[in-house]
Amino acid sequence: MNAYLARRVVATVPVLFGVSLLVFSMLALVPGDPVQLMLSEFQTTPEQIARLRSQLHLDEPLPVQFGRFVWNAVRGDLGTSIRTRRPVTTEIADNFPATLQLALAGLLVAGILGVSLGVIAAANQHSWLELGSMLLALIGVSMPSFWLGLLLIFGLSLRLRLLPATGGGDLAHLVLPAITLGLGAAAILARLTRSSMLEVLRQEYVTTARAKGLAEWLVIGRHALKNALIPVVTIFGLQFGQLLAGTFVVETVFARPGLGRLIIDGILNKDFPMVQGVVLVVAVSYVLVNLLVDLMYAVLDPRIRYA
């Protein structure tokens, strides 16, 4: 187990290196002088441009800059936002919890809804229940989240006045964004759960369980579902990364605080340190979540643990 763990952890190192190299290159690849572009809304003197250039260490050779970038990032220093003049790390720390909350809530919606729909569809193959749940999944996966979000706002917030449309904070503010975010992932999970369940339900041990006279819900819940979930967990983990990215859109639609708002403001305002910082944090989160998923396999499936 420990060897497996160590292998997985070591394998993330080159990935993280690649990620930081890519993020770092953003600034180098921008056409024109990034400093002038960053300051284009300000009235500046050549001295100020020179000062910012040296503050950002853009006057040093690229490898030195990259080394500094990595070393600072490791120490938690991602520079200072051009736009807000606050440390990028502080901005991210202020906004990360909101994004994490939303992503987890979206994941919860996706998990509960997706697995339930998938199980219902598999357990009722060739019935209208299967048709209904798969139709719902199809709608979920085809609907762009910004559109779904606006529909939910118009329906549940504006017409029915059930839930607030905007803002962070309490649970009521989380419901609509979480549904918007989770529905797409739920659809994918539903289809996957269904097919995985169908496969497992054909296995002999399920027939045995049924032959022993076990109640159908026990057969499905205890025997089939646990085994059907392994591929689902993989996708679940990958979906978490997707959901993190999805929060960017959802946060904008619902005017919630979060990393998505940081990065969109950053992009619109050419705030390179901010964009680099957020991309790095999101990429690292993605890598870590994948690592976590790998480790969860080991828990779910002993064969992987000892391989």
Next chain:
Amino acid sequence: MGRVRGIVRGLPPALVALNLFFTACQSQPPASAPPAATTAAAAAQPAPAPNTTSGQGGSVTIGLDQEPPTLDPEASPSAITFYITSSVGETLLYVDENRQIQPWLAQSYEVSDDARSFTFKLRNDVTFQDGTPFNAAAVKWNLDRVVDPNFKAGSALAQLTGYAGTDVVDEFTARVRFKDPFVPFLIYAGSPYMPMLSPTATQKQADQVNQAPVMSGPYKVDEWVAKDHVTVSRWDGYKRRAPWSDHDGPGYLEKVVWKFIPEAGTRAATVESGETQLATVLTPQDLPRLQSAGLQVVSKPWVGMPFMMFLTTTRPPTDDLNVRQAVEYGIDRDALVSALYQGIGQKAIGPLTAVMLDDASLHSLYPHDTVKAGQLLDQAGWTPGSDGIRNKNGQRLEFSLNAIDYGGGPDQSNELIQGQLRQIGMDVKIKAQARPPWYEDNYHCANNGMELFLRSGELDVLYAAFGSANVGGNFNWSCIKDPEMDSMLDQGRRETDANKRKQVYLQLEQKLMDQATVVPLVDQLSVFALRPNVSGLKFTGNSYPLVTELTVK
């Protein structure tokens, strides 16, 4: 990233561009402004019957499209900051809704004959929200701070072009000096980009000034929850009457919450549902629905330069005056307004918006006339080809239009212009690109045209757009270097007589239009929707909202 593309499309790209651009200048000196060269008649106005804010209360939430980068008005290049701080800070003078200069922190002012120095007699009863007194030393500290190279100033810096220093003449008299004549400073002193910050509090605060600046106005900043809202609350220490106000003391409402709601559809929905009581930056699609739902829609034209298309004068084929004039005739501004700006803009008349400078001579310039446009192109040697596009010496008449693409395609007006100019045989190639290369191209005069607008309350905004010194920088993107225009721009900075000054800029506008350096398209409006029970929204002379008179029934 298909989903992201969708949402970014929701943000009108032009709008983003403009708010961040150059909010640098201020309101136009009105024809009836006090003669600048003499001691100002800006003495205290007779106060209307005492009317105080006691007994009022409540709060409203206002939906904004963006979060400000900072609330330090001296640091911010973003218009959004001034939406909020206009009711929090006080400036030396105040340019009112009719663009008249009123006294505020200065009871009167005097301009030297050479228009290089401005002496302000300050009120002696003003304290900042931290209890420290406002005086001439505070004025000096603030202005010095803006030009300090270690402080990255925002829009405020352009207001102090050529600043030579401030003399503290006595405790309540400050003299601001410039290296060159700089009449625009009078309007800038009355614009919201340089309200007075408490030197004591600001020095103590360090970076915290970006979150909660300490000033002297009717409201104070309570809290800023990042990416969510800024709350300002009534400052009960405010005993004066703000220049626009009908009462002594701070605002009527206890609190005003500025909530950041980037998506336009969501913003409109919140004011319709009552989650917010006011909302701004609304789309033509949402306005009719809001009105039919019983909401009030209040609009105020923006000051500065309209939404326009610069024509590059140094690059073929637009280096030819005939071609540029043909473009002017070829564009149907009425069609543009009715297609894209219903309720949020009106047809522009010149390089300055109509509220800045209006003259009958500008209204008749370049009516939509494709025949005339064709004649001009004929004269220039461009003859119609078989595919409808004109040719000259085997060369097609192509026009490269530089456009920003935030991910959802360029602003629709680009395509509209493309379609209109095709009618006169011109093939417009839209060069859609991200903002950094868009700027870069403009600095290098690399295309034939690009759209933008500039917010400013001062006629001198034309200096940024057409001064020779600003080719290769912000914003002389017509790339025109004309000594005569430069001398007119210079004259505008020297002329202290408001009427004569207006004439200078009118002549300059006419010359700019004769030379077809720019196609004025739309005078945009600052639009707010208010719930039926809300009243009292006012605007500064720069079209920023003021919240002190707001009440909720």
